[in-house]
Amino acid sequence: MRAAFEPTTDVRDYRFCHRLRVRFAETDAMGVVHHAAYLPYLEECRVEFLRSVGHPFDEIRREGFELPVVDISAHYLRPLRFDDVVDVHLSVATARGATFELGYLLCVADEARATAVSRHGVVGPAGRPVRCPDWLAALART
Amino acid sequence: MRAAFEPTTDVRDYRFCHRLRVRFAETDAMGVVHHAAYLPYLEECRVEFLRSVGHPFDEIRREGFELPVVDISAHYLRPLRFDDVVDVHLSVATARGATFELGYLLCVADEARATAVSRHGVVGPAGRPVRCPDWLAALART
């Protein structure tokens, strides 16, 4: 179950960055962003990353592929608050067989707030696992 | 655009009641339930209502029908808080042609907290509007 690697808090270990702003709806009664609200941040970053490398997720889905999340882990270092501008950094950690792993670092004004890992399956038009596309494997660090 | 009727704060005007409990994730930094989180409460009540009259929403969807929300309105009277036990009361206000309207009253310990109205279209297997089924029209007050 465990991710194969530990995401670092060094922005130089990440190849892509997407900036977003915390919505009020994402806060909770502790006055900070609810821990579940981080997952859509990772997803939004993932979608922008795929677009940036010429493979919009929407297009991937229209071609009959899905990239379901099979594992997720997040490590919350310091809270995010309403209206914070968050830089979500992303790297492709591994891409082997029919799965790949992404690492994330969330920062506000260069201060690390959280790290995370998502592991994905690659499911083809027939609903079966298929190999990671070559362009994705080429982006992996290992 | 406007709903044709005003939902009352008298529980006797409602034919169905579904009880749920506020999740912590549904609160916001004001310390109360975020206003957007009420809409899934209405939906959950609607689903249980349809089940109670022998037409589970899941079954309706498997038969190729959708009941998309075309209008929603909510009136927030007093805040809901974490862990509140909420009684969501529902009535079928109107069911004419290809649309129907539901009214809702949300109470905590018999105190009104919010009222709401949802208006729905009825969309058939061909993706086109179809008449409200007879069983639904029969449940309408008017």
Added chain:
Amino acid sequence: MRAAFEPTTDVRDYRFCHRLRVRFAETDAMGVVHHAAYLPYLEECRVEFLRSVGHPFDEIRREGFELPVVDISAHYLRPLRFDDVVDVHLSVATARGATFELGYLLCVADEARATAVSRHGVVGPAGRPVRCPDWLAALART
């Protein structure tokens, strides 16, 4: 309960516009954006509007004020889909006494997808309703 005005589908009736993109997490099993997910879009636009007129919501809250939603209504014209770029247009419809109303128009590529109205109370540091600030009243159309 009803809003005092009908939001139009003419962008020229709106004074502010905020662009956002639909997240995958906001879609539902009908393949479109869930109706509840529109409310955080309105809120995000509201927050950017307040910032644009020099009164960031965060600052308003730090001064002890809240602007709770007391009524919301939305009219869904055509569905929003994953990855759609949505222009949320906003106008201040009314600002009288301790309440104000905002109108919204959501468009994708200039095509109207939804309209909405939110009515807000103005609550001061003592937890009691207070008059709309002058700068807000000055922005109202009426």
Added chain:
Amino acid sequence: MRAAFEPTTDVRDYRFCHRLRVRFAETDAMGVVHHAAYLPYLEECRVEFLRSVGHPFDEIRREGFELPVVDISAHYLRPLRFDDVVDVHLSVATARGATFELGYLLCVADEARATAVSRHGVVGPAGRPVRCPDWLAALART
């Protein structure tokens, strides 16, 4: 960062079970429950577990304590769908110093759908980490 233990798929390893039903709002355009929506399920189960052992979370918070999530991990085995009745099983894995770990198993009709771990800090009225209360430590397996 990693959790100290692996949650099993054997219900006998769990001491508490809370049943809930999937909302339509929790599904996404893949037709299944969005991966982020599982986290509020864990939280709802956690809240009911605390109530079941005589320490309602609401009461804990009123006494000035918070139990923030510091790590979360989830392993998605098979999708959840709209209207599924989900049994969320919970066990207290560890409770040492100012942190504790909970393990979860999500089943539908006794079939494992996901496992998860949440690690929590214990923060006292002064906003500083404090030791796990004795009643919580007593519930831990180790």
